[in-house]
Amino acid sequence: MLSVTEARDRILSHFQTTPVEPLPLGKCANRVLAVDNLLLLLLVFPLIKALHELGHAAASAFLERIRTSPRIVRVYSTEAIEAEAQAMLGTYHDHDFSYVDAVSFTIMKRQKIRKAFAFDKHFLTAGFLIAP
Numbered sequence: 001m002l003s004v005t006e007a008r009d010r011i012l013s014h015f016q017t018t019p020v021e022p023l024p025l026g027k028c029a030n031r032v033l034a035v036d037n038l039l040l041l042l043l044v045f046p047l048i049k050a051l052h053e054l055g056h057a058a059a060s061a062f063l064e065r066i067r068t069s070p071r072i073v074r075v076y077s078t079e080a081i082e083a084e085a086q087a088m089l090g091t092y093h094d095h096d097f098s099y100v101d102a103v104s105f106t107i108m109k110r111q112k113i114r115k116a117f118a119f120d121k122h123f124l125t126a127g128f129l130i131a132p
Helices: 004-014 025-030 038-048 054-068 079-091 097-111
Strands: 115-117 130-132
Touching: 038 054, 079 097
Parallel strands: 115 130
Antiparallel strands: none
């Protein structure tokens, strides 16, 4: 289990901005899933805000970095993705996947993304690799 300080340090080190060229859309499948969809972003923002040492200003700065980063490609959920995710929840009924997990898995499969920036076993259970 990570301490709050270790989690904060991992998150901050992962999202340090450095000047980079935007990735061509075709190379998205080769990237680690950081915050490639709105649902994951909705999970990360409260976590960062909840870390007392960081506070609201750091969480807002994080969102601005995400919004303006040339490294991030936002993928939004659709009705078809959500239907597929709901079916996945039925397939994995014996696991405690959340709806957000299932939507993320569906988007990752459609985008041919094999690796996720994650700290739980759900991505492994669904057949993905995890980092760090």
